Amino acid sequence: MQDLGGAIQLALSLIVSADRNLAEIVSLSLLVSLTATALSCIIGVTLGAVLATTRFAGRGAVIAVVNALMGLPPVVIGLIVYLALSRSGPLGFLGLLYTPTAMIIAQTILVTPIVAALSRQILEDLHVEYDEYFRSLCLPHRNVVAALIWDGRFSVLTAGLAGFGRAVAEVGAVIIVGGNIDHLTRVMTTAIALETSKGDLALALALGTILMAIALFVNGLVYYIRCTALRSAYA
Amino acid sequence: MKLVAYAIAVSAILATGPGPAAAQDRSILVQSTTSTANSGLYDYLLPIFHDKTGITVNVVAVGTGQAIKNAQNCDGDVLLVHATPAEEKFVADGFGVKRSDLMYNDFIIVGPAADPAGVKGMKDAEAALTKIAGSKSIFASRGDDSGTHKKEQALWKSAGIDPTGASGSWYRETGSGMGATLNTGIGMGAYVLTDRATWISFANKGDFEIVVEGAKNLFNQYGVILVNPEKCPSVKTEEGQAFIDWLLSDDGQTAIAGYRVDGQQLFFPDAS
Numbered sequence: 001m002q003d004l005g006g007a008i009q010l011a012l013s014l015i016v017s018a019d020r021n022l023a024e025i026v027s028l029s030l031l032v033s034l035t036a037t038a039l040s041c042i043i044g045v046t047l048g049a050v051l052a053t054t055r056f057a058g059r060g061a062v063i064a065v066v067n068a069l070m071g072l073p074p075v076v077i078g079l080i081v082y083l084a085l086s087r088s089g090p091l092g093f094l095g096l097l098y099t100p101t102a103m104i105i106a107q108t109i110l111v112t113p114i115v116a117a118l119s120r121q122i123l124e125d126l127h128v129e130y131d132e133y134f135r136s137l138c139l140p141h142r143n144v145v146a147a148l149i150w151d152g153r154f155s156v157l158t159a160g161l162a163g164f165g166r167a168v169a170e171v172g173a174v175i176i177v178g179g180n181i182d183h184l185t186r187v188m189t190t191a192i193a194l195e196t197s198k199g200d201l202a203l204a205l206a207l208g209t210i211l212m213a214i215a216l217f218v219n220g221l222v223y224y225i226r227c228t229a230l231r232s233a234y235a
Numbered sequence: 236m237k238l239v240a241y242a243i244a245v246s247a248i249l250a251t252g253p254g255p256a257a258a259q260d261r262s263i264l265v266q267s268t269t270s271t272a273n274s275g276l277y278d279y280l281l282p283i284f285h286d287k288t289g290i291t292v293n294v295v296a297v298g299t300g301q302a303i304k305n306a307q308n309c310d311g312d313v314l315l316v317h318a319t320p321a322e323e324k325f326v327a328d329g330f331g332v333k334r335s336d337l338m339y340n341d342f343i344i345v346g347p348a349a350d351p352a353g354v355k356g357m358k359d360a361e362a363a364l365t366k367i368a369g370s371k372s373i374f375a376s377r378g379d380d381s382g383t384h385k386k387e388q389a390l391w392k393s394a395g396i397d398p399t400g401a402s403g404s405w406y407r408e409t410g411s412g413m414g415a416t417l418n419t420g421i422g423m424g425a426y427v428l429t430d431r432a433t434w435i436s437f438a439n440k441g442d443f444e445i446v447v448e449g450a451k452n453l454f455n456q457y458g459v460i461l462v463n464p465e466k467c468p469s470v471k472t473e474e475g476q477a478f479i480d481w482l483l484s485d486d487g488q489t490a491i492a493g494y495r496v497d498g499q500q501l502f503f504p505d506a507s
Contacts, residue, residue, distance in 0.1 A: 197413070
């Protein structure tokens with residue numbers, strides 16, 4: 001039976017040999033998931049800020065729906081995006097199915113509720129703290145939102161990281177809308193699924209180890225930026 | 236960090252734009268089966284075809300049932316699967332132009348070395364299935380409407396057994412691809428019907444071996460069909476037909492015969 005040690009060894013040798021296929025798969029994974037996360041942050045933080053600072057009828061219901069959408073199974077999102085982008089679907093004329101763009105769309109839909117729900121909670125807690133202060137300044141709503149996002153930027157960044165983690169780790173949506181096509185739409189997770197189905201468990205595990213290392217690197221980088229920024233803020 | 240992410244986002248959208256549909260990009264999309272893809276056949280064939288014609292062939296590997304469904308939705312130019320009756324229906328319904336025999340191999344039943352049902356060495360697939368059912372030995376089925384699943388259902392039917400009544404007890408439907416089902420079957424010590432190509436190139440065999448092979452009705456025919464451009468205007472007729480013509484030509488047939496894993500030929504060309 002192939003063991004964990006063998007998989008880690010294989011992972012290291014893949015990295016050291018700078019395997020060209022691996023580099024291609026890793027960069028597509030990062031491209032798709034980082035783009036989807038960035039788009040989700042733009043949409044999600046805006047939505048979260050609006051929900052955190054405004055009061056309207058049905059707000060509770062909207063928050064409950066956004067929170068519930070965090071649990072959307074990637075396969076379901078994949079199917080919905082597939083049906084929309086399929087040549088026989090409403091957006092079929094765009095010819096986007098089985099392209100990285102389709103994968104970005106699916107992951108953006110997957111991640112946006114996570115960023116929105118988490119940043120809504122973060123910004124709402126901040127808002128409670130600052131509410132009287134803001135009111136005493138008679139700030140326009142737009143400035144309140146901007147100030148809250150700026151003040152909570154590091155916590156909001158963590159929400160973005162949670163979204164990135166979800167995006168880079170999911171396989172259900174990208175395998176349906178991307179098709180796992182070699183040199184075109186194959187990413188880390190779909191490659192892992194493929195090697196598993198070929199019975200090459202060691203290679204699958206090695207790819208999984210590399211994926212985890214990448215996630216660790218991205219998180220470490222964000223943590224480093226945060227620490228540097230905090231240090232300069234106190235200096 | 237955010238700025239970098241935005242830059243990536245913008246360049247991604249610019250770079251991927253309309254994707255493979257871009258004007259001068261000569262590429263086609265083939266809807267095909269997990270068995271041909273998992274066996275490594277395409278990794279061997281497609282570079283040869285690309286060198287000759289400059290056409291890039293992108294393969295989506297799913298079960299035969301899903302491949303046909305995707306092609307019916309016009310999400311593909313060529314269909315290459317292994318379920319002749321379903322393929323003929325696809326053409327008869329107007330979704331495909333014409334079906335051609337391409338190649339064949341055969342199905343086999345693999346099982347644990349201990350062979351709890353005592354079917355090892357049998358040449359008759361129905362009799363072997365009857366023994367497996369009689370001894371309530373675990374059998375792992377694809378359960379995913381794929382070509383292999385359809386074949387298995389046909390074998391049970393001609394053996395006069397309806398295993399779905401035992402679904403969840405000794406008859407276990409994994410609902411997944413060939414490789415995943417083999418992984419599951421090997422984990423459970425279950426008998427599995429598989430195509431020979433996937434089995435030969437499968438890397439996680441454990442103590443499993445071939446127990447039933449060589450029966451006439453275990454024949455596994457692959458066919459290739461151009462998706463009908465009258466139903467699906469997006470079909471790249473010229474490039475798709477070029478791929479089919481090459482596969483069926485002496486050149487393509489020789490290439491198929493030349494693909495070997497561990498010295499064994501996986502597919503046998505039989506275009507007429």
